[in-house]
Each structure stands twice: as structure tokens, then as C-alpha cells.
Amino acid sequence: MANESNELKIGFIGAGKVALALGSSLRNIGYTISSISSRSYQSALSVASQISGCTAVKTADEVVHDCNLVFITTPDAAIGRVCESVSWRPGQMAAHTSGADSRSVLDSASSQGALTGVFHPLATVSPNGGALEPFCGITITIEAEPPLLETLEGLARSLGADTLRLHEENRSLYHASAVFVSNYVMALADIATGLWQEMGFEKQQAEKALLPLLKGSVHNLDTVGLPACLTGPVSRGDTGTIKKHLGSLEKLDDSLSITYRALGLHTINIARRKGSITPKQAEDITSILNTWERSYD
Ligand SMILES: NC(=O)c1ccc[n+]([C@@H]2O[C@H](COP(=O)([O-])OP(=O)(O)OC[C@H]3O[C@@H](n4cnc5c(N)ncnc54)[C@H](OP(=O)(O)O)[C@@H]3O)[C@@H](O)[C@H]2O)c1
CATH class of the missing domain: 1.20.120 (Four Helix Bundle (Hemerythrin (Met), subunit A))
Known part of the structure; x- marks a missing residue:
């Protein structure tokens, strides 16, 4: 396991299918998934109970305060709003997992000094977590600024996925291809x-x-x-x-x-x-x- 897994404290905002699949897969290979929040505390509790060491917290701010890498895994339409609603620290890392949106929806985090990125698993993530290793063999496309870019690529490779760097101007064509x-x-x-x-x-x-x-x-x-x-x-x-x-x-x-x-x-x-x-x-x-x-x- 890369040393980086020890330095990363990962959190999720939005306790749905991707948070569960990504959080449990990263946990299984040694990463620390520290906390999770969601719109409903019940959803956060449910996902946290399935990821060893993960705590459900009541607010997104608590996740951002607790973790140095935060995935916003809400529905696409809520990502920008959620990002704007919390306070980010300089050097902190924020990523979303949408294929349709570029990292500019996280501009409110970059304006506070956070590094931002997109980590999009090009796959259908099933409601119950699906396959044992749902990210193995798939492609994860990444749009991020260094050094978050390398961090996200490292995570993807640890999950057994191939990685591709995507430029913001190609985002719509890329997502249309998936459609x-x-x-x-x-x-x-x-x-x-x-x-x-x-x-x-x-x-x-x-x-x-x-x-x-x-x-x-x-x-x-x-x-x-x-x-x-x-x-x-x-x-x-x-x-x-x-x-x-x-x-x-x-x-x-x-x-x-x-x-x-x-x-x-x-x-x-x-x-x-x-x-x-x-x-x-x-x-x-x-x-x-x-x-x-x-x-x-
Ligand atoms: N599913 C896939 O196959 C797939 C594949 C690749 C990428 N993605 C992307 O991954 C992201 C998450 O998708 P998903 O399929 O995991 O969605 P999902 O299963 O619908 O889960 C989203 C979760 O976000 C929570 N949420 C909604 N609004 C929120 C808000 N304002 N603040 C905090 N939490 C909120 C919901 O909350 P409550 O339960 O708390 O109400 C829900 O549990 C999306 O950007 C999607 O495009 C999905």
C-alpha cells in the first residue's frame, strides 16, 4: 500500500450508491474513510455502518473539518450548492464524482484555497454496492489540478481501475458518449x-x-x-x-x-x-x- 493511504483521511458528503461503493472499496484496500454526512442523517448512518471505521456526522461542515480529501457524492444538481455551503481550508482536497460536471462547480472551494477535482467512475454503480470490486477493470476519468491529480490517479489505480485525464472542454462530449x-x-x-x-x-x-x-x-x-x-x-x-x-x-x-x-x-x-x-x-x-x-x- 502506498504511504499516501496513511496520510489521507477521506470523507463523503452524500450517502448514496457511489459513497457506499467507493468508500467500502477504498477501505478494503487500506484507506481511512473517516466520516460521512448526507441530507438525511439516517442515510449517513446506513452507509457508515457498512464501512469499517467510518463515522456518520450530522453536517457537511463536520466532514470537511475532519478530512483532508472530501468526495461530494450528492446528485449532480446539488454538488455546487453543497460545496458553497461549507468552509474549506487552503490545501484541502475536494472532488466530485459526476461525469456531467467539470471541476468548476467546485469553484467556491478553490476560491478558499482548496484543490479541486473530478473523479468519475465510468460505470453503473448498483444500489447494493454490486460487485465485490466494482471499480476493478473500469476506467476512472480524472480532471484535477496537481497534486490532487496524482492523488486521485493513485486512488483509482489502487482500486484496479484504468485512469484517463479529461480536459474540461471535452466534458460534454465525454458524457454524451456515455449516454x-x-x-x-x-x-x-x-x-x-x-x-x-x-x-x-x-x-x-x-x-x-x-x-x-x-x-x-x-x-x-x-x-x-x-x-x-x-x-x-x-x-x-x-x-x-x-x-x-x-x-x-x-x-x-x-x-x-x-x-x-x-x-x-x-x-x-x-x-x-x-x-x-x-x-x-x-x-x-x-x-x-x-x-x-x-x-x-
Ligand atoms: N450511480 C452511478 O452509477 C454513478 C456512476 C458514476 C458517477 N455517479 C455520480 O456520483 C454522484 C452520486 O451518485 P449516486 O448514484 O451515488 O447518487 P444517489 O445514490 O442518489 O445518492 C446521492 C445521495 O446524496 C444525498 N443528497 C442529496 N442531496 C443532498 C444534499 N443537498 N446534501 C447532502 N446530501 C445530499 C442523498 O441523500 P439522502 O439519502 O440523505 O436524502 C443520497 O443519498 C453523482 O454525481 C452521480 O452522477 C453515479
């Missing part, structure tokens, strides 16, 4: 299961049937990678099938067709990179996807 692979995959799954309900199946039947397909796609992405892992009608240049899909979707809801078209147009780029369709086929599919007709079938 695409996480939230919007859920939106696509919802669209797909909805089509099964249109066919008269139960939602559970749809999920059971489609999940292996989704898992197979993720496996192929992981093992084969883009663009080679692309399959399907766009990849094959199958314009007849694409027209049939559009015809059926438009009978249900124009928004389904709009989504299909937008994703199809991007998929053409992948198929071209894969080399599975010719420039002429790409042009034909582009024209079908950009043309709004109602007589495909």
Missing part, C-alpha cells in the same frame, strides 16, 4: 421490446428473447470490434429489407421510423469502413433512408 452506450442502449431495447408487444407478445417474453441477441452484440463488439462486428441489412446492402422495415415502422409511429433512419445513416459509415458495401450501395441506402415515402411495401 450513447448506456442510456440510449436502454432506449433501443425499449423500442425493440415495444415492437414485440405490437406483435402480441408480453414484455417479459420480448426481453427474454432479445437479451441473448443484445449480449451477443456486446460480445462481438468486445471480441471482434468495430467495424468488423457489424451485421444486418445495412452491412449487407439489403435495400429490400430496409424498405420493408420502414414500411412497417411508419404504420406504427413516425418517431420509430425517424430513429431507424438516423441510426441507419450512421450504420452506412460503419459498413463502408468494413468494406461490406460499395459506394453505390451506400448511396442507394442513403437515398432510401433520406426519402420519406409511405409506399415501401
Whole structure:
């Protein structure tokens, strides 16, 4: 264990999923998690009881007074307000764990001489703490000023995570990328299961049937990678099938067709990179996807 683990006294403001997972994981590898506060004392007590040596305190100020590294793990919208509500010391370290916000939401701490940073685990942290080592193998992106930068990188590496430094100007693109692979995959799954309900199946039947397909796609992405892992009608240049899909979707809801078209147009780029369709086929599919007709079938 790095000597630094002995010098750090870590605290949390906001006793939720991330505080529990991060606090208990850091504790398990030898770091001192000294205190935690939350909006409700009950939440602080609950998380503290699951982290050895951690004390639940009533106010955020008590955490800041007690610790030299404080993670603000409230919902994103509360981070700035919480940071402004407490008194920071020069040299103290403050970090939040949001992927959407840069470290500028902690400006009230820097103006009092504290070092500020962002420590974002690029993962879904589950309500019950989830996996035994939830940060092992994931990427934690860090935006911070030295020497907090090195301290946060050290913490991330001790947790078995990879680290990436993120510049403030890339924050929105970075977070949008996470929304695409996480939230919007859920939106696509919802669209797909909805089509099964249109066919008269139960939602559970749809999920059971489609999940292996989704898992197979993720496996192929992981093992084969883009663009080679692309399959399907766009990849094959199958314009007849694409027209049939559009015809059926438009009978249900124009928004389904709009989504299909937008994703199809991007998929053409992948198929071209894969080399599975010719420039002429790409042009034909582009024209079908950009043309709004109602007589495909
Ligand atoms: N969950 C994830 O998968 C994940 C992954 C990466 C990053 N993050 C980020 O990590 C941060 C925390 O997320 P989370 O999922 O742990 O959230 P969460 O489970 O909803 O927990 C947030 C906690 O903050 C407390 N809180 C709310 N307002 C507060 C305030 N004004 N002062 C003090 N405490 C307050 C809540 O309090 P009470 O219970 O006391 O009412 C709640 O327990 C967010 O910035 C989020 O974007 C989350």
C-alpha cells in the first residue's frame, strides 16, 4: 500500500450508491474513510455502518473539518450548492464524482484555497454496492489540478481501475458518449421490446428473447470490434429489407421510423469502413433512408 493511504483521511458528503461503493472499496484496500454526512442523517448512518471505521456526522461542515480529501457524492444538481455551503481550508482536497460536471462547480472551494477535482467512475454503480470490486477493470476519468491529480490517479489505480485525464472542454462530449452506450442502449431495447408487444407478445417474453441477441452484440463488439462486428441489412446492402422495415415502422409511429433512419445513416459509415458495401450501395441506402415515402411495401 502506498504511504499516501496513511496520510489521507477521506470523507463523503452524500450517502448514496457511489459513497457506499467507493468508500467500502477504498477501505478494503487500506484507506481511512473517516466520516460521512448526507441530507438525511439516517442515510449517513446506513452507509457508515457498512464501512469499517467510518463515522456518520450530522453536517457537511463536520466532514470537511475532519478530512483532508472530501468526495461530494450528492446528485449532480446539488454538488455546487453543497460545496458553497461549507468552509474549506487552503490545501484541502475536494472532488466530485459526476461525469456531467467539470471541476468548476467546485469553484467556491478553490476560491478558499482548496484543490479541486473530478473523479468519475465510468460505470453503473448498483444500489447494493454490486460487485465485490466494482471499480476493478473500469476506467476512472480524472480532471484535477496537481497534486490532487496524482492523488486521485493513485486512488483509482489502487482500486484496479484504468485512469484517463479529461480536459474540461471535452466534458460534454465525454458524457454524451456515455449516454450513447448506456442510456440510449436502454432506449433501443425499449423500442425493440415495444415492437414485440405490437406483435402480441408480453414484455417479459420480448426481453427474454432479445437479451441473448443484445449480449451477443456486446460480445462481438468486445471480441471482434468495430467495424468488423457489424451485421444486418445495412452491412449487407439489403435495400429490400430496409424498405420493408420502414414500411412497417411508419404504420406504427413516425418517431420509430425517424430513429431507424438516423441510426441507419450512421450504420452506412460503419459498413463502408468494413468494406461490406460499395459506394453505390451506400448511396442507394442513403437515398432510401433520406426519402420519406409511405409506399415501401
Ligand atoms: N450511480 C452511478 O452509477 C454513478 C456512476 C458514476 C458517477 N455517479 C455520480 O456520483 C454522484 C452520486 O451518485 P449516486 O448514484 O451515488 O447518487 P444517489 O445514490 O442518489 O445518492 C446521492 C445521495 O446524496 C444525498 N443528497 C442529496 N442531496 C443532498 C444534499 N443537498 N446534501 C447532502 N446530501 C445530499 C442523498 O441523500 P439522502 O439519502 O440523505 O436524502 C443520497 O443519498 C453523482 O454525481 C452521480 O452522477 C453515479
